Amino acid sequence: MANATWTRHHVLSLADFTPAEYDIVLQTAASFRQVLSRRTRKVPALQGQLVTNLFFEPSTRTRSSFELAAKRLSADILNFSPGSSSLTKGETILDTAKTYLAMGTNLMVIRHAQAGVPQAIAAEMDRMQSGVGVLNAGDGQHEHPSQALLDLFTLCTLLDHDNPRADLLQGKKIAIVGDILHSRVARSNLWSLTACGAEVHLAAPPTLLPPGFAQGFQPTDQPSRGSIHCHWQLDPALENADFVMTLRLQRERMGQHLLPSLREYHQQFGLTCDRISSCNPNVKVLHPGPVNRGVEISSALMDDPSFSLIADQVTSGVAVRMALLYLMTGGD
């Protein structure tokens, strides 16, 4: 596998990922996708290694995906669950992480409701020269790198099944629709999609896409860098789009006076078969899940296999996370 040049010990953010790194992840994931299509969908690559899932914020989908990825690699796994934890006994987060380090953890997968926690743990692991890698599985509204990488793998695999690579997105128009302001998924995707040369169009009401939002992700003058465009209406983002990513709308946003009503939101920004008719005829729709049917996307569109990539994203997730665990532990 193409990990000769992989040097990254932690995966905390995609802000500084290079196209070469994206290609390594894509190619490694492609080879694990093949493993997962065999009858015995398992390899002994991480036998005897210990992956610890520290999910301070509860999660089913992402935790299951990481847990399965680790099992498919034959790793041992510990799941830390906040409910029955020492945290309620006053232990600090760093001390919890150090406890799992001392037990022999090789790689920590960390989710926390507050941005920066995986970074703080990674810094402590480095300071201690522990050699343990940290993978950010979602930190507050900051980043969710493995989600953006599985989105990238889903898109590139569709464009070239046997040879997914970053440059396939060059010049593609990709719309990201919905609660961008609060979305770690959107932020990670902004880094990966622009790095791969896509033309990214954000669409949301102003309360969820404040003026200036995109400046932090401004592409540099590298020739391969894509572009970011912001819209407060849906239609200009969808026009001729090759792909549309819609984001989960948290119902709490209404109570925060950021939205008039779910119904009105759906009328203005909800994806439907009708609305995507202005896209490229081969357009595909993505959603990180879990979906609020009838809010950010209509049931009819979500269930239409000619448009929806939602199941492919979940399937890609296992292969991409296997790739990350494998690369970060220096797989043989």
Next chain:
Amino acid sequence: MANATWTRHHVLSLADFTPAEYDIVLQTAASFRQVLSRRTRKVPALQGQLVTNLFFEPSTRTRSSFELAAKRLSADILNFSPGSSSLTKGETILDTAKTYLAMGTNLMVIRHAQAGVPQAIAAEMDRMQSGVGVLNAGDGQHEHPSQALLDLFTLCTLLDHDNPRADLLQGKKIAIVGDILHSRVARSNLWSLTACGAEVHLAAPPTLLPPGFAQGFQPTDQPSRGSIHCHWQLDPALENADFVMTLRLQRERMGQHLLPSLREYHQQFGLTCDRISSCNPNVKVLHPGPVNRGVEISSALMDDPSFSLIADQVTSGVAVRMALLYLMTGGD
């Protein structure tokens, strides 16, 4: 193993199980019981396969039994726990199931407080031509097929240890006592026991065994079919019984005005050493657990190894669930 003729992809109900199918389950379970008696109680039969436990209704005993069965077959396992789930985020049950399908699940074990959920998921899996089997681990007050199959295995093993088969129950008198109205265990057992030719006697107060209850399970005119008899007193059911199954009484039933008091219930329908003296001298007692000691059964009777099959039922459960997982995934 005798799975040449096994064609059932889902196990949702025992209503249409044939004696030949019962025999395949019994024989396959018998061979796994042998595996479980070795020092290394494990086979690689499902290596690399993924079994997902979707327990929307909390459970310890049944989930542990399925989890262990999957481990003994070397499968990978994911446990979905409702507490920390996407359901609280508005995801539909079908979408949750489809997420685990997309992760690569080969077989889903599903429990839900509402009848019909496993059937709905199985129908969706078929519509999608997913090839994934669904095993009903208890749906509302409808069915709990694996419990009735482990009861059957327990009974038939007792009657012929090395060659358990359905026709051993022909003509046996089996009493089922307790909260029959609300019991999915009773319903599944009614199908299996009558299909195997047993004479089933139900005993409960009228509030828990309404008139006409047994009609839905009316045996067809097949020669091997047993019979069902209803009693609102315990004694006629126990008289000369070969086996007595008592059911768990949920304490909530009192608040619903279905029972006068637990003490009175115990006096009228609780099994005791004394009361079972009218049974066949070799009578054995079963209970699906967990037991309310002193309510549906006395402590003395429960702990008497000459009568109680309760531990055997638990042991049988692992072998029978291994058999189901093996058969449903088309074991090699």
Next chain:
Amino acid sequence: MANATWTRHHVLSLADFTPAEYDIVLQTAASFRQVLSRRTRKVPALQGQLVTNLFFEPSTRTRSSFELAAKRLSADILNFSPGSSSLTKGETILDTAKTYLAMGTNLMVIRHAQAGVPQAIAAEMDRMQSGVGVLNAGDGQHEHPSQALLDLFTLCTLLDHDNPRADLLQGKKIAIVGDILHSRVARSNLWSLTACGAEVHLAAPPTLLPPGFAQGFQPTDQPSRGSIHCHWQLDPALENADFVMTLRLQRERMGQHLLPSLREYHQQFGLTCDRISSCNPNVKVLHPGPVNRGVEISSALMDDPSFSLIADQVTSGVAVRMALLYLMTGGD
């Protein structure tokens, strides 16, 4: 491995452990520590055996440690979690244990908020001639043997890395500081440390170290037995101490009027770099975790690698628990 003479089926208390038994645990743990330093940190010793964690009292750290120890030995594991359990359905604790016995458990690891529960289950397992071993993972304020054994392994490994043995503690001065009255860790350590010939000094306010407390642990007149000394001030315990164990202070103790305030407690009994300057210059500090930083120990001292053995204790825990699981199941 040196288990020729290991005959103990349960590990419930250290009260009657012999120096020979301590040596077997220490030597077996030392060999597993070597396994854990390899790239593939796993042995097939317990393949196909079933270890069940019955943690009636919630725990993350200890349960993870036992779970990992079992995984490193290739055992199958079931985790019983009280939250979603049959206990809420009225099942007795013994019935829960018997259910897991009937599923095929080879060894039960039991934690319960009430003293005596592991002993009661062990007695029942013996009465049933089940052959199943019970390991007390903490029962009320009574004992926590595996914690004291990992403390012992940590100390003895420091004194002779390649040949840890009980007699290395002969004549060492070891201070135990803090909430001794409520501590099962302190009680188990009192048995092990005095059996190994250490001079144990207890230090706590009178409310947490009542007069006469040490009498129950009075050393017999065996020549190798150590001694116990009680202090209501910290300084005499620390003077020339070779090791200091500080205990977790539960914040509830204040509400129980056992303490004036956490700040005052820290001033009088909190360990700091300054205070331990009266100890032996090579003094090391232990804590069973989780730590209340700034209460029983200062952050600066806890994080000072020249003094703190806290991470070593966690690492030792996995090796020691592997040793116990291995010895108690009669590892080949």
